Amino acid sequence: MRNYLFFIVKSSLFDLARNKGRTFLTSLGILIGVMSVVLLMATGLGLKRYIQDQLESLGANLIFAIPGSKKSIMRGGGMMGGIKFDDKDVTKIKRISTVAVVAPVYVNPGTIIEANGKDDIVELVASTEQVVPVFNLEIEIGRLLEKKDNDKRSKVVNISATTAKTFFGTVDEALNKTLKISKQNFKIIGIIKSKGGGGLGGSGIDSHIYIPFKSAYSFNPDKKYYAIYVKAESKDKVAETKSEFEKVLLKRYDKDDFSVMEQSEIMDTISAIFGVINIVLISIAAISLVVGGIGIMNIMYVSVTERIKEIGIRRAIGAYRKDILWQFLTMSTILSLFGGLVGLALAFIIVYLIHPIFPAYIDLTSVTLALGVSSLIGIVFGVFPAKKAADLSPIDAIRYE
């Protein structure tokens, strides 16, 4: 048995190498299939990581209340209409013992800003100075929003380094310049460190601009809050805080009118949605694997026919049925695995190339799955041709010309 594997692998490699063009074309189906599946998995993982990074950059222990029931939020409808929160809510929430910070916010995701002859649409966040600890804002140059800004209704704004560079080239250039927010002039008093992870249509954390809540009354005439962000004292107080938070709001609002969520929940919700989309896409891509498998089966039948004489010789010198079976199964598996490996390599190259703009990545599961599935295809689609070869009668095979 010492040489057994060597012999069947050498025979297979020789036959595959003799028909290089045919081998390549046959494995192309598996190659494309494995590449698409791995790339889709990498995209799914990248998306998940991107969202996770975005949420984690907001800081841990974060809980928030927004209008709309959880069901409607999952359907994507929570952003519009419904109730708004006011100072009464904020006061009550501040009384919860485990709450460290409360930041009520007004948000307008479609705010037009202009400066330096350029314009862009950003997400306006109007809040008190408490927004700083809630969103973990860190200053790069200048200063962050303070209590006095809100008290004086100062027309001041904090923008991210990314936004500063887009409009002014450098952060130094941007400091103390004027930024037009919906036609009103605001002074850029500080540039916030970028959180990174942008690139998905620019809708990341870095495109937020922060102004004092009271300075936004002209955009928000009813002076109410779109959302209330709360930071719990510590990680193990998150659940307790959340349930207290909910109790407070339930006294005033119907349970379907608002939702209190923590970060992990948004993460779960988004993951679930992308998970389903990803599975559908991967299933479609997997069809090409089946097509590739049929191609392998076809070529294996041809290969068996071409080598009937050789099968006869091997049987005459004492090869068992299972030896012939293994020989052809090895060949089809190598063929399929070759396609899988090249497909995987190409997927790695593509992921590497797109990595600067999108954090897609290939994990061990994808690699294992890609190689496992391509081996399996080789075996499944190789078994019928191999069985045909093994079942040839020795005398018919050796007489075959």
Add this chain to the structure above:
Amino acid sequence: MIKLQDVTKEYKIDGDETVFTALKNINLLIKDGEFAAIMGPSGSGKSTLMHIIGLLDNSTSGQILIDGKDISTLNDDQLSKLRNEFVGFVFQQFNLINKLTIMENIILPTVYAIKKMDFDPEERAMELINRFGLAGKENSYPNKISGGQQQRVAIARALIMKPKLILADEPTGNLDTKTGDTIMKLFKELNVEDKITVIIVTHEADIASKTGRIIKIIDGKLV
């Protein structure tokens, strides 16, 4: 000892009701250590007879006993085992596997062997290579050596498992007379020195005359 009792082989010809009888009531005893020739014109059934003795083909009726054991009771795996251990085949077209080297061709039967071998395959192959004047060719491929050399490789392959029987189907058919004579001398040597039973199938009387016993076959019957 190989004993054939009343062996008949019939073929059904496709799309035809008629049955072609290749062998008819063959009774034959070949003792251990014999050097025999099965001789007959083409179409006489001599190759069919060899294939049946060599366990490649089965008979339609009759009994084939190898060392007293009826082979009709054996399954495919048991037949494979016998072909591997008991018989060594030599063919007219040599039937070497071109993608394997000379060394690999010779040790191929040992790869399929199930029983524990009392020799090292490569050492034994090397001995046979040296004995048959093939030294230096072990890493060549079959299509790079002459016909006479290929046939010697085929004989080495037939011998590697130390079989009790060598079956050679027109072993000199593709060789010139001189080379053919060398091959025949080799068979004689194997029979005398190695005590192997050798059966040669041929249509040439002078080849047959070099063996110890001529079994004539015409139209599927021994004469």
